[in-house]
Amino acid sequence: MRQRKTFSTLATAIALALVAGSAQASTGFSIGDTNVTFGGFVKLDAMTTDSDGEIAALGRDFYVPSLTPIGGASTNRFDMHARQSRFFFGTSTDLGNGEKVTGHIEFDFMTSNNGNDERTTNGYSPVMRHAFIKYKNWTLGQTWSNFMDLASLPDTLDFVGNPDAAVFIRQAQVRYTHGNFAFAVENPESTITPFGGGARITTDDNATPDFTASYSLTTDWGVLRVAGLMRQISIDGVYNGVDYEDDVTSYGLSVSGKVNFSNKNDLRFTFNTGKGLGRYVGLNTTNGAVLNGNGPNAGLKTIDVTAYSVAYRHLWNDQWRSTVLYSALDIDNDTALTGMAANKRTHSYSANLLYQVNKKLMVGAEYKYANRELESGMDGAMNRLQFSAKYDF
Numbered sequence: 001m002r003q004r005k006t007f008s009t010l011a012t013a014i015a016l017a018l019v020a021g022s023a024q025a026s027t028g029f030s031i032g033d034t035n036v037t038f039g040g041f042v043k044l045d046a047m048t049t050d051s052d053g054e055i056a057a058l059g060r061d062f063y064v065p066s067l068t069p070i071g072g073a074s075t076n077r078f079d080m081h082a083r084q085s086r087f088f089f090g091t092s093t094d095l096g097n098g099e100k101v102t103g104h105i106e107f108d109f110m111t112s113n114n115g116n117d118e119r120t121t122n123g124y125s126p127v128m129r130h131a132f133i134k135y136k137n138w139t140l141g142q143t144w145s146n147f148m149d150l151a152s153l154p155d156t157l158d159f160v161g162n163p164d165a166a167v168f169i170r171q172a173q174v175r176y177t178h179g180n181f182a183f184a185v186e187n188p189e190s191t192i193t194p195f196g197g198g199a200r201i202t203t204d205d206n207a208t209p210d211f212t213a214s215y216s217l218t219t220d221w222g223v224l225r226v227a228g229l230m231r232q233i234s235i236d237g238v239y240n241g242v243d244y245e246d247d248v249t250s251y252g253l254s255v256s257g258k259v260n261f262s263n264k265n266d267l268r269f270t271f272n273t274g275k276g277l278g279r280y281v282g283l284n285t286t287n288g289a290v291l292n293g294n295g296p297n298a299g300l301k302t303i304d305v306t307a308y309s310v311a312y313r314h315l316w317n318d319q320w321r322s323t324v325l326y327s328a329l330d331i332d333n334d335t336a337l338t339g340m341a342a343n344k345r346t347h348s349y350s351a352n353l354l355y356q357v358n359k360k361l362m363v364g365a366e367y368k369y370a371n372r373e374l375e376s377g378m379d380g381a382m383n384r385l386q387f388s389a390k391y392d393f
Contacts, residue, residue: 033094040087040106043390045157046080052380061110062159063384065329065346066285068372070380083109083124084159099136104143106130110159129170139175139184146175146184146212147280151223152256152270154311155323157352157366157388162327163283164346165270165309167227167254180216185209190233191278193290194240195298197339200287205236207247222266224257233276233288233300248289248300250276268311276302282329285346290337304332324351333375340376347371363389 028037045062049055053072058064060079069075086108093101107126114125132141144150147167154161160168175184188206214227234247252274259267272281278288282305289300309327316322328347335342348371354364366386373379 028090033096035092037090037092038087039090039393041085041390041392042082043084043388044080044082045084045386045388046078047384047386048076048078049382049384050074050076051382055382058111063163063348063368063370063382065164065282065348065370065372066343068346068370068380068382070372070374070378072380081122083112085109086129088130101133101135103133104130137177139173139177142170142172145169145171145186145280146173146182146214147227147229147252147254149225149227149254149256149270151225151258152268154268154309154325155313155321155352155354156311156325156350157354157364157386158350158368160283161350162270162309162311162325162348164285164327164329164348165272165281165307166327167270167272167280168283169280182214182216184212186212188231188234189279190235190289191284191287192233192235192300193287193303193338193342195291195294195337197341201235201239201291203235203237203239205234206232207234208232220260222257222259225254227254227256228252229254229274229277229280231276233278233302235291235300242294242298243296244291244298245296246299248276248302250274250278250288250302252277252280264315266313268313269309271306271308273304273306275304277305277307278303281305281307282346285329285343286331286333290334292337301334301337303334303338306330306332319356321354321356322352323354325349335375338375340374342375343372344375345373360392361390362392363387 028035051069053069054075055069056067059067061083088106091103106129108129109124109126112124112127130143132139132143148169171187173184173186175182186209188210190203192201210231212229217224229252231250232247233250235244254272256270276288286303289302291298292301307329311323311325313323326349330345331343333342350366350368352364352366354362356362368384370382371379
């Protein structure tokens with residue numbers, strides 16, 4: 001009897017806590033000197049895809065330029081998932097001296113491989129997106145690279161929208177912001193093409209972090225951002241049976257932004273170019289460098305790339321809006337080193353129609369065409385029609 005009464009009391013306490021939490025949802029709740037907030041969204045994606053061959057699993061969840069098939073039989077596939085759904089916790093702690101330290105940790109299920117079973121449960125483990133703290137001018141932890149511009153990302157149903165051109169990277173870093181300027185040291189990683197082509201070599205041999213700097217200008221007409229990258233691409237160890245030791249300097253420039261028009265329409269653009277950008281653009285469609293031989297004395301040569309996109313968003317009225325988008329990545333391979341099977345170019349375009357049911361619920365449809373071309377001249381295409389529903393909380 002006592003156990004039942006205790007359970008009833010506990011249930012009542014939980015119910016009261018939930019009611020209180022609901023009433024304070026916009027401001028969060030407090031634990032001591034720390035205010036805690038919670039948010040995120042639930043999103044359903046359903047898509048039918050025609051392609052020149054089978055698309056690898058990740059490319060069936062969202063558009064990945066390097067996974068557009070080439071040379072296969074015409075294939076049609078239907079997929080439905082809710083893996084883009086995400087949630088986050090934010091904290092703000094009053095230090096008692098007029099200062100605050102804040103924290104943010106965020107998860108989704110988009111690239112999780114654990115529990116990939118569509119036969120019965122469709123369970124996927126959460127994957128960490130962000131985990132960082134902010135104090136004064138400092139940001140410490142994992143979040144978007146300082147080389148990346150969020151304002152220029154298009155308003156699309158696809159997970160990234162313009163991955164051919166976009167810098168799209170989250171990684172651990174220490175960032176210092178002063179006014180419109182930001183400087184960061186970020187976690188390094190090198191991706192390398194073997195001599196003559198073949199499976200990517202991913203090393204963790206860097207002796208220095210990646211260095212990034214950015215300048216952001218926000219005005220009434222929009223946002224302009226200029227960013228620079230300098231890093232080391234390194235190989236130091238035994239790969240494919242050969243002991244390599246070399247490094248090469250990589251650098252890049254990014255110019256991006258958003259131009260506001262009347263009636264809340266806007267134009268979003270990005271231009272990225274450099275030597276050895278590799279994993280920073282195109283979701284690693286190309287590597288940062290290529291080996292110039294097979295022996296232990298082989299060195300590294302950077303691979304030059306240029307990427308660009310433009311997206312126009314038009315609001316038809318208070319509830320209906322559309323975005324048309326073009327995105328491309330051009331890769332300057334030395335085919336004597338990379339071979340003729342290396343990616344030469346990817347591009348895509350898309351158009352959508354989105355309906356904002358209310359301020360929390362959106363539904364829409366989007367068409368995307370994508371093409372990938374090799375140095376040999378072979379290419380493949382993908383056509384995708386996507387439907388989505390998204391609830392923000």
